[in-house]
Amino acid sequence: xxxxxxxxxxxxxxxxxMIEKAGAEGVPVxxxxxxxxxxxxxxxxxxxxxxxxxxxxxxxxxxLREFSRQGKPLFGTCAGLIVLAxxxxxxxxxxxxxxxxxxxxxxxxxxxxxxxxxxxxxGIDKDVRAVFIRAPxxxxxxxxxxxxxxxNGQIVAARQGHLLAASFHPELTDDERMHAxxxxxxxxxx
Numbered sequence: 001x002x003x004x005x006x007x008x009x010x011x012x013x014x015x016x017x018m019i020e021k022a023g024a025e026g027v028p029v030x031x032x033x034x035x036x037x038x039x040x041x042x043x044x045x046x047x048x049x050x051x052x053x054x055x056x057x058x059x060x061x062x063x064l065r066e067f068s069r070q071g072k073p074l075f076g077t078c079a080g081l082i083v084l085a086x087x088x089x090x091x092x093x094x095x096x097x098x099x100x101x102x103x104x105x106x107x108x109x110x111x112x113x114x115x116x117x118x119x120x121x122x123g124i125d126k127d128v129r130a131v132f133i134r135a136p137x138x139x140x141x142x143x144x145x146x147x148x149x150x151x152n153g154q155i156v157a158a159r160q161g162h163l164l165a166a167s168f169h170p171e172l173t174d175d176e177r178m179h180a181x182x183x184x185x186x187x188x189x190x
Contacts, residue, residue, distance in 0.1 A: 001024040001040075001186060001187070002024065002037060002038045003026055003027065003039060003041065003042065004026075004028070004029035004034060004037075004038040004040070004042070005019070005026060005027070005028055005041070005042045006029050006041060006043045006044065007029055007030045008051055008054040008055065008060075009054065010045045010046030010051070010080075011044050011046075011172065012044060014171035014172060018170065018179040019042070019183075021179070022176040022177075022180040024183050024186075032058065032060060035063055035064070035066075038072075039072065039073075039186045039189075040075070040183075040185070040186040040189075041067065041072070041073075041074055041075070043075070043076040043083050043084065044078070044079070045078030045133070045169055046078075046080075047079060048079040048082035048088075048136075051079055051080075051083055052083060052095040055083070055095065055096075061095070061096065064096055065096060065098065068098050072162065072189065073162040074096075074098065074163050075164040075182045076099075076164070077165075077166050077169055077171065078134075078136065078168065078169055079136070080165070081138070081167060082103055083095040084096055084101075085097070085101050085165075086098070086099060087101070087103070088103055088104075088105065089105070089139060090104075090105075098163055099160050100141060100142030100143070101138050101142065101145055101158060101160075102139040103136050103138055103139060104136060104137045106135075106136065107135065107137030108132050108134070108135045108167075113134075114132060114133040114134065114135075115132050116129060116131050116132070117130055117132070117151060119156065119157070121148050121149045121157055121177075121181075122146070122149065123181060124181055128149075128170070128175055128177055128178060129175050130151075130156070130169075130170070130173075131168055131170075131172040132151075132167065133169060133172075135156075135167045136167050137155070137156065138154075138155035138156065140155075141155065144160055144161070145159070146158060146160070151167075159185075162185060164182055164185060166178060
């Protein structure tokens with residue numbers, strides 16, 4: 001099983017390492033042609049506006065929408081969650097607009113308000129360590145979206161069929177269970 005990590009910006013190497021720790025091959029994806037060679041893709045954290053611009057420049061918007069139409073799983077972490085969302089608070093236009101959720105950028109504050117916590121995540125036994133860095137928040141979800149985790153009553157992880165989103169950075173810990181969860185989603189769709 002080959003899992004891509006969109007390599008335009010963000011913690012690409014860390015995600016590749018976690019994919020491999022979870023038992024699959026991790027591949028940095030820099031060209032749209034590579035999408036045909038992978039079974040799922042992670043859109044990492046970084047800066048969502050920059051990632052969106054780079055996706056437009058390199059033709060990834062239409063290519064990733066087609067990837068999703070084929071039922072191949074996508075996992076957005078932090079800024080990647082924003083890229084997946086249908087609605088971004090305070091913005092007229094979404095990026096991929098795939099996942100039926102409204103999100104707020106930097107909802108947990110600036111860099112100095114970054115924190116770590118343990119989260120109960122539906123489908124994963126025992127709490128998962130979560131690193132929040134200028135993290136977005138899922139304000140609301142549509143009917144077909146399953147809330148997987150909340151922090152202080154606010155949604156921080158969700159799934160909609162073959163789409164997975166997390167406000168936090170699972171690649172910045174030693175715990176590969178979020179990546180293993182995504183690999184299980186990929187197996188379900190193959």
